Amino acid sequence: MSIDQQAITEDQWRQAELIWNYHQMRHELRPVDVAIGLGSHDLGVAAHSAALYRSGLFPTLVFTGGNSPTTAMVFPRGEAVHFREHAIALGVPAETILLEPDATNTGQNITLAREVLSATGIHPTTLLLISKPYMERRSFATARKLWPDVEFLCASEPLEFDDYLKSIGDEKLVVDMLVGDLQRVIEYPKLGFAIEQEVPEDVHAAYESLIRVGFTSRLIAS
Structure with missing residues (x-):
């Protein structure tokens, strides 16, 4: 077998x-300039992003992610698009959500989300990464390498x-x-x-x- x-x-x-x-990084959360919800197969990321938005931790939320072999069938229009729709259904105002629909890996999640923020005139100094629970440490390590002048915190669904x-x-x-x-x-x-x-x-x-x-x-x- x-x-x-x-x-x-x-x-x-x-x-x-x-x-x-x-x-899991177990960061103590506090208000930040922006949050980035990292696309994946796990819609819990979108749900937790919505909950954290409603708690007042950030004014702007970016969902980032295109598709991967594990998500193409589940989220045919792309991870970020489906995450955004789910967050809106959970009460996050559409105008507070920015969309990055092309990233196919964690490095691109960070660099392309940064470009989306910059294009709208947002240059954060503090940022919350919201991911699957077991992706916190890798997303933190990636973000600190690619965007070293920003202070990052990590969060995930508390499971x-x-x-x-x-x-x-x-x-x-x-x-x-x-x-x-x-x-x-x-x-x-x-x-x-x-x-x-x-x-x-x-x-x-x-x-x-x-x-x-x-x-x-x-x-x-x-």
């Missing part, structure tokens, strides 16, 4: 949860690991993504794509263990 057909073991669950916790697994409905896919994002946290600084982040020994050991047993579908060639 392949790992795609196997239930995740208790040890694998604990290792994945360790990586899940590492990925426990088990609740997130249930919400996605595919344990193998979620663990693959956790492992893939950690690989990028480790490798991207060497390529100049992100700032370096310290990875604790226990997190790195969990990462290597999960790779050994086949959680590899989201790894990049190194």
Whole structure:
């Protein structure tokens, strides 16, 4: 039986949860100039962006993202477009949302969103990145590399690991993504794509263990 057909073991669950916790920055939120909602397969990003807007944390929200192989069928008009529509349905005024519909990776999310803001005369000094829970650290490291003169905070939907697994409905896919994002946290600084982040020994050991047993579908060639 392949790992795609196997239930995740208790040890694998604990290792994945360790990586899940590492990925989250746990920043204390405060008002910022702008928020950027990073496109993905997870519509919870749009919902949480709407909730944070309603709490008064920012006056302007940018949704960024085109499509990827995992989102083209779910969001056929693009991630940012669908996120914007969902946020408007949740009460965010349309005029407060800017749209960046072309980005296909995290670096482009940051650089193209910056261009959209600049074109409207907005030059933030503080910015909130809103992402999937396990993408906080990578988005932070990428943004700090590409836009070093801005202070970044990170936020994501406040879900426990088990609740997130249930919400996605595919344990193998979620663990693959956790492992893939950690690989990028480790490798991207060497390529100049992100700032370096310290990875604790226990997190790195969990990462290597999960790779050994086949959680590899989201790894990049190194």
